[in-house]
Amino acid sequence: MKKVSLILLLVATLIGLLQFIGPEVPKYEPVNDLTGIPKEVNAIIRSSCFDCHSTQTELRWYDKLTPANYIVYDHVLKGRAALDFSKWDSLEPAVQNAKLYYSLNKILEEEMPLPSYTAIHSKAKLSGKDITTFKDFLVTRTPRRKIDSLQIQVASQQFSDFVKGKLYTSKQSVQPAPNGIEYIPDYRNWQVISISDRFDNGTVRMIYGNDIAVKAIQNHTTNPWPDGAILAKTAWKQQTNNDGSISAGEFVQVEFMIRDAQKYAHTAGWGWGRWRGIDLKPYGARATFTTECISCHKSLKENDYVFTKPLYLKD
Numbered sequence: 019m020k021k022v023s024l025i026l027l028l029v030a031t032l033i034g035l036l037q038f039i040g041p042e043v044p045k046y047e048p049v050n051d052l053t054g055i056p057k058e059v060n061a062i063i064r065s066s067c068f069d070c071h072s073t074q075t076e077l078r079w080y081d082k083l084t085p086a087n088y089i090v091y092d093h094v095l096k097g098r099a100a101l102d103f104s105k106w107d108s109l110e111p112a113v114q115n116a117k118l119y120y121s122l123n124k125i126l127e128e129e130m131p132l133p134s135y136t137a138i139h140s141k142a143k144l145s146g147k148d149i150t151t152f153k154d155f156l157v158t159r160t161p162r163r164k165i166d167s168l169q170i171q172v173a174s175q176q177f178s179d180f181v182k183g184k185l186y187t188s189k190q191s192v193q194p195a196p197n198g199i200e201y202i203p204d205y206r207n208w209q210v211i212s213i214s215d216r217f218d219n220g221t222v223r224m225i226y227g228n229d230i231a232v233k234a235i236q237n238h239t240t241n242p243w244p245d246g247a248i249l250a251k252t253a254w255k256q257q258t259n260n261d262g263s264i265s266a267g268e269f270v271q272v273e274f275m276i277r278d279a280q281k282y283a284h285t286a287g288w289g290w291g292r293w294r295g296i297d298l299k300p301y302g303a304r305a306t307f308t309t310e311c312i313s314c315h316k317s318l319k320e321n322d323y324v325f326t327k328p329l330y331l332k333d
């Protein structure tokens with residue numbers, strides 16, 4: 019019995035002594051409600067995200083205890099570096115929309131708020147209703163603008179040229195990406211495997227797969243995807259026509275992911291390329307532009323870096 023109390027005393031003393039050391043407390047500064055965002059959405063971000071993504075970090079007593087504080091403060095500093103809502107007003111509206119859309123993705127993937135955090139701070143957990151509120155608000159951030167008939171005409175011409183394959187049918191006329199990946203004009207003859215609507219930035223996207231990719235989808239062998247599979251994604255501006263219908267407007271870009279586990283081992287097993295605008299200008303200044311692609315796609319690492327859940331095509 020004596021021994022046990024001695025050990026307890028020792029542990030208590032040790033914890034007490036530990037409190038004299040510890041990491042530097044992150045700077046605290048209250049943050050106003052985010053402008054342009056309704057009260058109920060502000061409340062969600064405030065209670066679930068602010069602790070790590072703003073300077074208004076409300077630490078509980080147990081967050082401040084050494085050694086827990088080393089982990090907590092590290093999350094706060096890394097969180098702020100990745101996304102800081104204190105700087106909201108200095109961001110362009112398009113960047114704000116992209117951050118919110120990215121946030122929604124992280125929430126839907128159940129990566130944010132960090133599960134290790136909500137396990138202890140249950141108030142930060144998001145309910146299904148919170149998520150719907152967040153999403154419904156995001157849709158209203160980008161009202162579908164009407165455009166004039168001249169723009170409609172230009173866009174329709176572009177789209178019809180695209181469908182007819184009039185634009186850049188030979189890869190000689192398009193420069194390769196900075197990592198040496200060549201443009202693949204043939205993707206327009208591939209199968210569309212999914213369509214997505216990026217409501218945050220007003221684009222509609224079509225995702226295509228080459229024969230190998232389509233076979234893999236049919237055989238349900240897409241994790242990992244087989245070598246030789248290529249996915250292409252085109253983005254078009256959403257165009258609201260005078261009758262209120264939405265159609266594909268101006269061409270924005272085309273992107274590729276080319277599967278070769280060995281050849282592209284250094285870039286997560288995929289070759290990445292993006293060509294922007296109707297003149298198909300290769301994206302990126304250096305071969306390392308791919309780190310940007312991978313940093314976002316890596317949230318789907320468990321799904322072989324692919325976001326699209328393909329429509330399971332029948333023969």
Ligand code: HEC
Pocket residue numbers: 063066067068069070071092093094096097100101117120121122124125130131132135142
């Ligand atoms: C306990 C701390 C914590 C909480 C709470 C939290 N996050 Fe995070 N978040 C992080 C950390 C740490 C990272 C950086 C991860 C990394 O470096 O890969 C991050 C990264 C992100 C990113 C990626 C930013 C980028 O550009 O890579 C987004 C988006 C994000 N969080 C959104 C949210 C949203 C929205 C909430 C609230 C619903 C939230 N987070 C709550 C800690 C947190």
Ligand code: HEC
Pocket residue numbers: 120214215216223225249250251273274275290291292301307308310311312314315323324325326327
């Ligand atoms: C900020 C996050 C983000 C970045 C950065 C990003 N992507 Fe994506 N990518 C997505 C999302 C989300 C999808 C799913 C389709 C959609 O909603 O647009 C996607 C889909 C794709 C697809 C279709 C296959 C799939 O995963 O669904 C290709 C191909 C692609 N991206 C290529 C690229 C390339 C090349 C780069 C870099 C030049 C890049 N992406 C950078 C978010 C990103």
